[in-house]
Amino acid sequence: MRTKNYVSRRDFLRLGATAAAGAALTACQPRVITEQVAVTEEVVVKETVVVEKEGETVIEERVVTATPPAQINAEITVWHQDWDGLNRILAWATGAFGEKEPGVDVSLVPIGYGDLVAKLLPAVAAGNEGDVNYLYTDWVSATDISQVFLDITELAGGRSALEERFYPAALTAVDAPEGKVYYYPYISGLTDCVFCLDTDDFSAAGADWEKWADLRVVIEDCKKVTKIDESGKMTHASWSIKSFGGLLAAIMWQLGGTPFDRETSTFKYNSEEGIAALQFLHDIVYEHRLFDWDFVTDYFQDIANDQLSMVNDGAWTYSVFLNNYDLNMAAIPIPMHPDATENVLSPSPIGSWALSKRLSENSAGLDASMAFVDTIMSVDGQLQAMDFYSGSLMSPEVYADPRIEETQYGAVSKRCAEAVWPIARYPLHHVANPQSLYTEIERALTNEISLQEALANVDEQMQGLEDTALERLNQ
Amino acid sequence: MSSMTPFERVSVMTHIKSMKLGRYSWLGISYATVLTAFYVLMFVVPFGTAIWLSFHNWDYLQTPVFVGMRNFTRLLSDSGFWSAVKVTAAFSFTEVVIAISLALLLAFALSHLPAISQHSLLFIYNLPVVMPVVASALLWKWLYKPHGGAINALLEVLGVASQPFLYSREQALWCITTMVVWAFLGNTSVVLLAGINEVPVSILEAAKLDGANVWQSFRHVTLPMIQPVLAYQVVSSIIGTVQMFAPFQLMGGPGHSTRTLSLYTYELGFEVLDLGYGAAVSIAMFILLLLATIFELRRRMASWQ
Numbered sequence: 195m196r197t198k199n200y201v202s203r204r205d206f207l208r209l210g211a212t213a214a215a216g217a218a219l220t221a222c223q224p225r226v227i228t229e230q231v232a233v234t235e236e237v238v239v240k241e242t243v244v245v246e247k248e249g250e251t252v253i254e255e256r257v258v259t260a261t262p263p264a265q266i267n268a269e270i271t272v273w274h275q276d277w278d279g280l281n282r283i284l285a286w287a288t289g290a291f292g293e294k295e296p297g298v299d300v301s302l303v304p305i306g307y308g309d310l311v312a313k314l315l316p317a318v319a320a321g322n323e324g325d326v327n328y329l330y331t332d333w334v335s336a337t338d339i340s341q342v343f344l345d346i347t348e349l350a351g352g353r354s355a356l357e358e359r360f361y362p363a364a365l366t367a368v369d370a371p372e373g374k375v376y377y378y379p380y381i382s383g384l385t386d387c388v389f390c391l392d393t394d395d396f397s398a399a400g401a402d403w404e405k406w407a408d409l410r411v412v413i414e415d416c417k418k419v420t421k422i423d424e425s426g427k428m429t430h431a432s433w434s435i436k437s438f439g440g441l442l443a444a445i446m447w448q449l450g451g452t453p454f455d456r457e458t459s460t461f462k463y464n465s466e467e468g469i470a471a472l473q474f475l476h477d478i479v480y481e482h483r484l485f486d487w488d489f490v491t492d493y494f495q496d497i498a499n500d501q502l503s504m505v506n507d508g509a510w511t512y513s514v515f516l517n518n519y520d521l522n523m524a525a526i527p528i529p530m531h532p533d534a535t536e537n538v539l540s541p542s543p544i545g546s547w548a549l550s551k552r553l554s555e556n557s558a559g560l561d562a563s564m565a566f567v568d569t570i571m572s573v574d575g576q577l578q579a580m581d582f583y584s585g586s587l588m589s590p591e592v593y594a595d596p597r598i599e600e601t602q603y604g605a606v607s608k609r610c611a612e613a614v615w616p617i618a619r620y621p622l623h624h625v626a627n628p629q630s631l632y633t634e635i636e637r638a639l640t641n642e643i644s645l646q647e648a649l650a651n652v653d654e655q656m657q658g659l660e661d662t663a664l665e666r667l668n669q
Numbered sequence: 670m671s672s673m674t675p676f677e678r679v680s681v682m683t684h685i686k687s688m689k690l691g692r693y694s695w696l697g698i699s700y701a702t703v704l705t706a707f708y709v710l711m712f713v714v715p716f717g718t719a720i721w722l723s724f725h726n727w728d729y730l731q732t733p734v735f736v737g738m739r740n741f742t743r744l745l746s747d748s749g750f751w752s753a754v755k756v757t758a759a760f761s762f763t764e765v766v767i768a769i770s771l772a773l774l775l776a777f778a779l780s781h782l783p784a785i786s787q788h789s790l791l792f793i794y795n796l797p798v799v800m801p802v803v804a805s806a807l808l809w810k811w812l813y814k815p816h817g818g819a820i821n822a823l824l825e826v827l828g829v830a831s832q833p834f835l836y837s838r839e840q841a842l843w844c845i846t847t848m849v850v851w852a853f854l855g856n857t858s859v860v861l862l863a864g865i866n867e868v869p870v871s872i873l874e875a876a877k878l879d880g881a882n883v884w885q886s887f888r889h890v891t892l893p894m895i896q897p898v899l900a901y902q903v904v905s906s907i908i909g910t911v912q913m914f915a916p917f918q919l920m921g922g923p924g925h926s927t928r929t930l931s932l933y934t935y936e937l938g939f940e941v942l943d944l945g946y947g948a949a950v951s952i953a954m955f956i957l958l959l960l961a962t963i964f965e966l967r968r969r970m971a972s973w974q
Contacts, residue, residue, distance in 0.1 A: 308918070312939040319729040336942040337728045491836035495816035627940040630749065633924045640838075655749070662943055666731040 267297035268562040273314070273324030275545075276304035280328070283570065283578045291569040298562040318342050318550075325550050325563045331367035331377065332543035336626035336663045339368050343376040343548035349564060350375070361615035364588040367544050369622045377546035378571055379588040381579065383510030385542035386440025386528070387614045390511040391504035392497055393522045395419050395432075403526055409474070410532040416484045419503045428486040430501055434493045435478055435485055437507040438639070439631055440540040441528070443621060445471035448534035454621040454656075459664060461623070461656045463631075464649035472638060472645045474531065479639055487640055497521065508542065509610040513584035513603050525584060525606045527613035537617045544588065547571070573597075580604040586611035623656070624663035630655035722948035729944065740949035750950060752925050753933040754957070760846055760929060761910040768850045769902060772857035777887055779858070780865040787862065794855035802852065806919040809848040810835065813920075841922020849916055853909075857902060864898030865891055900969035904962050911958050930954045 274280055281304060288300050303324060305313065311333060317323035327343070334342050350356050356365060356375050364379035389403075389412075396403050401415035412433075421430035435441070442463075443453045451467025454460070462468065478484050489501070494511075496502035498519040505511060512525040530537055547567050553560040569575055576592045580601035587593070593611060598604035631652050638648035723740055725733035744750050775794065779787045797805060812819045813834035821831040835841050868891050876886040892899075914931040921927045928936075930950065937947030 312935075315729045315942065337730050341730045488833065488837070491815040491833045495814070499816055626942050627936060629925075629936065629940075636924050651748075658743075659941060659943065662726055662946070663728070665726055665734055665736075666728055 265297045266295050266558055266562045266565065268556075268558040269299040269301065270325040270559055270562045270566060271301045271303060272326040272328075272566065273303045273305060273310070273317075274328040275310055276306045279579065279583050280304075282582070283575065286578050287566070287570045287575055290574070291566050294569070295562065295565055298566070300566060315342065321552060323550055325553060325559055326566055327548050327550065328380075328545065329377070329548060330543040330545055331379075332626055334626075335368055336624050336659075338667055339370050339376045340374065342551075344551050344553055344560075345374050345376055346378070346549060347374045349560075350378075359591065360588045361590065361611070361618070363541075363615050363618035363620070364544055366622065367546075367620050369624065377544075377548040378567055379544045379546050380571070381545040381583065381585050381587060383508040383542050383585040384610055384614055385508035385510075386437055386444065386506055387539040387541050387618070388509040388512075388610045389504055389506050389526045389528055390509070390515060391524055391526065392500075392502075393524045395430075395500075395503040403524060406526065406529045408529045408532045408534070412529060413478065413482050413484065416504065417482060420482075420484050422483060428483070428489045430503070431485050431490050431496070432503045433478060433484045434490045434496070434502055434505045434507075435475055435639070436490065436493060437505070438475055438635060439628065440542060441506060442468075442471050442475065442631075442635060444528075444538055444540040444619075445474060445531050445534075447538040447540070447619060448531045448536055450535050452621075454623045456622055459623075459660055461653040461660065463652045463656075464646060468649050469645055471531075472635065472649060475635075476639055476645060480641075494518070508585065509607060510583065510585035512606055513582060516584075517582065525610055527610055538619050539614050539617055540620070541586075541614060541618050577601055577604070580607060583607075584610075586614065588615075623660055624667065625656050625659045626663075628656060630659075719948045719951055722945050723952050725945040727944045728942040733945070736945065740946045741953070743946060744949060744953055749925070749928075749933060750930075750953070753928050753930045753950075756842060756925070756927060757911055757929040757931075757954075760842060760849075760913075761907055763843075764846050764849050764910045765903060765906045767846070768854060768857055768906060769861075769899070771850065772854055772861050772902075773899075775854070775858045776861035776865050777891070779862050791855065791859055791862070794858055796855070797852045798856045800852070802915045803919065805848065805852050806916045809844075809851075810920050813844050835920055835922050838923050838926040841920075841927050844922075845916050845920050845927060848920070849910070849913065852916075853906075857906070860898060860902050861895065864895035867898075868894045896969060900966060903969070904965055907961055907965065908958060911954065911961075 272284070274284060284302055288302065291298070291300060310328070314323060314327060314329060314333065315337070347353055347356065350359075353365075353373055353375060360379050364382070365375050367379070368377070370376055391403060393403070396415065396419060399415070399418035401418055403415065406412050406415070416432035419430070419432040420428070423429050446453050446463075446465075446467045449467040449470055451462065451465050451471075453463055453468070455462055479487070490496050493502055493505050493507070494514065497505070497515065498521065506528060509525045512523055515521050515523045528539065547570065549560070549563050549567070553563055571589070573589070573592050573595050576587050576589060577595070577597055579587065580598065580603050582602070584603035584606050586607055590612075592598060593604075593608040598608055634643075634648040634651040634655070637643045638645045643651075722733070724735060724737060726736050726740075727733040779790055782790070815821060815831060815833050815836055818834070820834070824831060832840060834844050872890055872894070873886055876890050881889065911929075912931055913929070914935065917927050917929050917932045918935070921932070931954070934947050934951045934954065937943045937950060941947075
């Protein structure tokens, strides 16, 4: 009998087609939902009771059944930014949560920042995002957040309970309908709200940064630190204003103006206050000569190389400097403009946690997800961050805990957060990426175009994006 | 059938088994169908969706709003779009001219070496091609670091002031162009060398007998004879450079100094959440690319026909 012991081309194609069809069918099969119903077994216990029998008081032992707290049984997926710090926090949170809720299987999905930005909303639209998702609030500012994530207002005990638990301003980073809340505010770098400065440079120049009453004093002290050689070339810059978006908005508010009028949904950068605010920044470069665009490149490296003394890029930079360089630094909330009529600062978007809308139909998954977020947001959970991160947390409760002082960056974070959040304000427009603001203002600050032209361009371009977003939202 | 002889029956069965549709076989048609379905699914559907999307205002979640030609008219007055067109054109033109000139010189020089030397050197020149673009971009980003970067260290040795490179609006685009030329030079050289090696030796020898020197035989014999290869390389380089994304995303300079059309499309789609307008920009990019390709092919074809 002849045995076929080779694979012909036809056999190969047939096998290949069968395998491909099998793979396609497997891939197309409906997702198996492994949600398990919470099991609440009754437990038999004996209890001692005092009863009266025929006029006598006797102690009796009787058997009763009791229902213990329900254990959650579910699988949840957590999408988060693949950042070393967050990975460390989540590793801790998963361990702590596992001990508390052994019936919940948590799958962590770390995704790089760029990928997470690009994938999160398409995934939400397709209904396959994580049950718990990490995001920055600006990612959802151009859309209706109520269609993106689950409303957590009532689940978390109501708006007032949330405002007690978090700094109220942190709940206003995104325009949300009817005062509802759709995210747990978690961390913020406080960009444009906090100076990070090399204390050795300022001490050597006889400047006391602890006594900075307003930005005029800051400028005077920075002048003492700046070095310009005989040929007029800068050899040491004092204040890098490479980050300026939030500062510009904050100064406008401080001077009584507003970058964005919420009532009319109109951008108003090109206004008296806008010009004054931009002129203030322009003067830092050209009149006071504290900064030079060509001289300052990578500000971390520039400070490490003793070419720069201060940046206004936020409290988060403090830990980056100390973790990477041998420097003596301080993080100081940015004081107000000398002519400020109101104390306002404009913080950067907030790193937050939000729940999938799918969970509204999956009670076990919802309970598990809420419990997991509670673990991350617990005082113990948030304190984890303070050993390597100096940005702000959002819970006054954490800063009230005496253990904050024992962490590496807790004291700095606390000082900055407590100074910034009570006066923090978000413009609440619907422009997700205000790149045109940065580009046009930088053109003005490099003298490529006039200040007024830059502000007019900002208004025009931002308004176009706002109107496009509103067209979608108000249809 | 019943009246057929066993021989005729076998013959008919054989005919049915190998039944042809005209001059095409069922097997061929089924393979072509699968490939066509794949192409439709992977190209026609997304491309059609992009065209549909370019007439709408959409952010993934809300109902798409039909806006007619607005996204296209907006292109005309959008300074961001025109700035991206300028950056893309400057990058593409410079990269294609420099890369193809260098690759041509390299390929011509290699063509005068023995085969084993050609292979060895091509292997070396192709190493950057094998390297993932992301790795190359990050490597060059490190080389370009203003403080502690290798290039500035070298400049310092030569007594030249250190440069900001990727931190400068003026220098960033050319820094990325240099990296891209380096990354794809080997690949272009291989294609051009293959073309040069195809030039019949007899023609080159005839030119030599007529007194042509190396440059003259290259200018008047080799170059005209590799026109089709050169045309292919120019067109594919234009397409490749206009669509290039990763180096700009990873190494981008300040402001809009290195924002190309691909990057602008990405920003509009994934960061600004204005997918309709992003689709319109990508359609405009496709049309510009198509026009550039047709223009270049016609120009080249006129010269070699």
